[in-house]
Amino acid sequence: xxxxxxEFVQTRGPRLHVRRWGRADAPKxxxxxxxxxxxxxxxxxxxxxxxxxxxxxxxxxxxxxSDWPVHMAGGGNYWFPDYLVDLEALLDHYAPGEQVNLVGxxxxxxxxxxxxxxxxxxxxxxxxxxxxxxxxSAPGRAAARYAQWLDDMKTPPSLRDYDxxxxxxxxxxxxxxxxxxxxxxxxAEHWSRPTPEGRRELLADPAHKLRGPLPYLVDEVMSIWxxxxxxxxxxxxxxxxxxxxxxxxxxxxxxxxxxxAFPNWREAIxxxxxxxxxxxxxxxxxxxxxxxCA
Numbered sequence: 001x002x003x004x005x006x007e008f009v010q011t012r013g014p015r016l017h018v019r020r021w022g023r024a025d026a027p028k029x030x031x032x033x034x035x036x037x038x039x040x041x042x043x044x045x046x047x048x049x050x051x052x053x054x055x056x057x058x059x060x061x062x063x064x065x066s067d068w069p070v071h072m073a074g075g076g077n078y079w080f081p082d083y084l085v086d087l088e089a090l091l092d093h094y095a096p097g098e099q100v101n102l103v104g105x106x107x108x109x110x111x112x113x114x115x116x117x118x119x120x121x122x123x124x125x126x127x128x129x130x131x132x133x134x135x136x137s138a139p140g141r142a143a144a145r146y147a148q149w150l151d152d153m154k155t156p157p158s159l160r161d162y163d164x165x166x167x168x169x170x171x172x173x174x175x176x177x178x179x180x181x182x183x184x185x186x187x188a189e190h191w192s193r194p195t196p197e198g199r200r201e202l203l204a205d206p207a208h209k210l211r212g213p214l215p216y217l218v219d220e221v222m223s224i225w226x227x228x229x230x231x232x233x234x235x236x237x238x239x240x241x242x243x244x245x246x247x248x249x250x251x252x253x254x255x256x257x258x259x260x261a262f263p264n265w266r267e268a269i270x271x272x273x274x275x276x277x278x279x280x281x282x283x284x285x286x287x288x289x290x291x292x293c294a
Contacts, residue, residue: 014067032108040190048286117224137215222261
């Protein structure tokens with residue numbers, strides 16, 4: 001595997017850890033990971049792309065080696081707009097005045113698609129890996145959601161720990177049976193850290209488990225997507241279980257209507273992959289990114 005370097009950037013809020021692959025003079029790809037993940041998740045794509053690209057992947061706030069502001073404050077929860085603040089701070093640091101190529105997986109894909117609509121002049125290309133948005137919030141549920149959120153805030157969530165590194169790797173392969181054992185071991189090393197008791201804990205603030213009180217308004221999100229001027233490549237696993245989960249009872253054609261908001265949108269389907277398609281088929285995903293962003 002190609003070695004990466006670690007850097008820390010002090011933003012307007014938390015200090016963010018950034019993992020970098022490739023030459024400093026190469027064109028830049030900014031990659032944002034998904035929920036309950038870390039920047040090292042892109043290692044296998046970086047192995048394919050770093051000879052031609054400089055890849056910059058941050059640990060999102062509350063994940064990996066970046067600051068965990070909610071944990072540091074002793075309570076609270078994370079807000080989606082803060083990821084936009086962090087992304088812009090990193091772009092200002094690494095690519096001031098440049099149009100950028102953004103790649104996001106899952107939660108990270110939702111971040112880059114929103115950012116590309118809010119700051120269209122900053123973005124050259126968008127690659128969306130298994131980013132579907134969220135399920136439309138049911139109308140009339142706001143009061144119940146706020147009440148549930150207030151109740152949840154009284155009992156902060158926790159994450160389980162594991163016996164050792166191999167138990168963490170086993171957890172990863174249980175979630176994704178397609179994941180090769182060597183890749184699972186590599187990811188486990190970066191997804192967890194040793195505890196004073198000799199066990200392994202995940203590198204994620206448990207506060208991420210809290211569900212926020214704000215509704216997801218598809219019409220508003222589509223309005224933002226419609227302002228993107230960059231071409232957008234949506235990459236999805238065939239028969240994606242995540243798509244099935246998010247759309248719920250919504251007919252597939254009706255759910256996919258939201259993608260019509262993108263002015264310049266194209267799609268690629270990956271065979272023999274699940275939600276973590278950059279782990280399952282990194283060579284194919286990397287080839288799509290290379291061609292699209294060239």
